[in-house]
Amino acid sequence: MEKYKVKLLGNIRTKLKTWFEEAEAIEKEDLYKFLHSLAGTAPTIGYLEIGEIAGRLLMELEQSKTGVWSRESIQVFLSPLLAAAYEADSSGRLDLTAEKEPADGEKDLIMLIDDDPALIMFLKEELEKNQFAVMAFTSPQKALKALFDLDPCCVIMDVHMKGKSGLEILEEFKQYIHFRFIPSIMISVDNSKETRMRSYELDADDFIQKPFEIDEFILRVRRLVKRKKQLRELIMLDELTKVYTRKHLKPAFERVSSQMEREQLPFSAAMIDLDHFKSINDRYGHLTGDHVLSQFAEVLKNNLRTGDLPFRYGGEEFFVLFPRTDHHTAKHVLDRLLEQFEQEVFSSAGETLTVSFSAGISDASACRGFEHTVKAADHALYEAKRMGRARVILAKGNEDVEPVKKAVRFAIVDDDPIIRSVLQDYLRNSSLNSEVSLTVETYKNGAAFLSSGWHLKMPELPSFIILDGVMPELDGVEVLKSIRSLDDQERFTIVMLTGRTSEEDMAEALRLGADDYLTKPFKLKEMESRLLRLIKKVSS
Structure with a gap:
């Protein structure tokens, strides 16, 4: 059955990519045949949601008087199907009975600080498997700046890093997190008594020698996070302001x-x-x-x-x-x-x-x-x-009022038209819109993005770039370098997309200042959860 699922998703991708990139107009009859086939085949091989959506769209199509569909109109019409197909492709199987994961806002946030991107990527993946949200930093200065806005449940940092030691960073951190009860874990290959004692003198909550067993590492992180949450429950007054x-x-x-x-x-x-x-x-x-x-x-x-x-x-x-x-x-x-x-x-x-x-x-x-x-x-x-x-x-009277939302702009830069369409539609209709007012623009490659001047406009607004790592003409790493060379580069939050075989590219992206990354295929809800945290960080 699995091979038929793979084939079906491949057929969907091929058809949509042709319509989105090559066809100027799509006949209603062609669209009908496509949806009719999906409505019958998808549920038969286990893709119930895709079949249900295809059936619903088929009924809408039958009632439509539009005979010829433009590229833009068909993207909008098929957007629910796109999202369902992409989710199926991300998970490999659309299992509607899967165990419920913690809601986005319920995941405890871990901050990782290390100048070794390979270790960061490994720990990030393992912590996320265990239902933690993770923000990774190769720059201690950038991590310190983000600390206040992210308010993590735990900070994990290496003792030995280029430029500034983890102990120096810990000493600086403790000036800031004195009122915040944020536990810290130091990790190091150096297990000398001097290093351990200095870590504890600076109020580190734990010290873990590298290499370590990942299951024990996760357990020790979880223990400190649980302690922080228990303390928070007991506190009635804000630690800093005493209100x-x-x-x-x-x-x-x-x-x-x-x-x-x-x-x-x-x-x-x-x-x-x-x-x-x-x-x-x-x-x-x-x-x-x-x-x-x-x-x-x-x-x-x-x-x-x-x-x-x-x-x-x-x-x-x-x-x-x-x-x-x-x-x-x-x-x-x-x-x-x-x-x-x-x-x-x-x-x-x-x-x-x-x-x-x-x-x-x-x-x-x-x-x-x-x-x-x-x-x-x-x-x-x-x-x-x-x-x-x-x-x-x-306030004027007691009439209904809408919450005030801050404006945030997004650019999606990816050479895959389906990814662009899925992400654009998802962002416009996601729960992020309850937090901020979103505008979204898409670009088919890095060269098109830079030549558009998007990054030079509206300097007063927080700007997010979802950037594919591998693209023709100008790849994501080159675009990242261009953005980070700008004088006002701090206003850009950049999330890189990468394949599982592109670890070296992602390591380079982290060194160059990517704020987060996602490995394709990914779940749309995971993207939304990460973006929500980043939005709160920049718009607070």
Whole structure:
């Protein structure tokens, strides 16, 4: 049966590639024959989902009055079939009864730091087999920059690396992760007492000598991740700011909301965001950023009244509940807080700076529950930023509001038209759209991408490039070199696609600054999960 499955997928690929690349127009009759054959054959050999989708498209085609289909229209029409066929090809078998894997957001994130790409690729693969999400870095500086946004459950780094030793990096890391309870594991061929003792003096949580048994390695990683999660469950206050953590926000909101409703008293809520905080981290470093956050939290607590509840919502965002308070009074409280906080002077490397914040306030008693209250406050916050920041804005009424989404642009560069079409359609319809506003463009090779000037446009937006490693004319590694040579190359997040026989190419890509890579064939859900983490990192 397996050989028939392989043959069917091959036939689908051949037909679609011909239509996508060579045909200017496709007759309805040809499309009908193709779908009719699939609807009958696919379920017979075990591809139930492909057969079901083909049958559904066949019924839609019968009702359509379109006699001749353009290349673009047929790509859109067949996109559900493309996704199902690609998933079948990725897994080798479309097993609808397979054991459920952890949802994207449930996988614990591991950060790997090593200048040996071969070891990184091996450990990444083994950890992902064990249901961890993994972000790998060959540059300690880049890893340090990403640490705050990714908030990993564990950091694993080698002791001996070129340029800077793992012990030096660990010492630097510990300045930053002091308030974050991120366990660290040092790995090394050097098992000397001096190296082990120095690792533990710098608060490494474990030391593992190379070579090691991978099953024991995974077990030790899992043990530390479990300990971190247990500690997190016990913590009510954010480690850095000493205000309540986000996980306690919704229960607190529901408790206060019920009480205010019984007592028929007003209730307000506010979303607060420090202005230009990312530029503070980029220019002055994360230690200065942490100091600004902790000082703001201190000013916030000192200016709130008894009964007001502050929470760290995430990154530089805070949320405040104002029981027994109408939204006009809440605005007066935050206006006073803004005036005081703007007078705070921070210093870093001989420079001084002041910081402001923007805030949006919603009338929680008029909103329909927690989610609506948060959306309304977030919408007002967006309006405050649009109007120039450093101000407090009241949400307008209690009408339905959509969450504010940041704009992110994607370029897909791959010489395979089916891959381009599948990824473009999947990105446009995936859950990523609930986080950000996506625009997607596709390019058939590296030369077409660079000549388009896509990478020179919209410098204000985070930009993602999904880049095939092997392409004619100009391969992915050459494109990667071009992007990383730009002055503003930091705004590009690059995910490389590679075949299983291209380990040397991927090692080179990691050295040159690829942010992540996927080995073909891959599952679309896996791509979505990785992109979601990267998007949160760059848009936080």
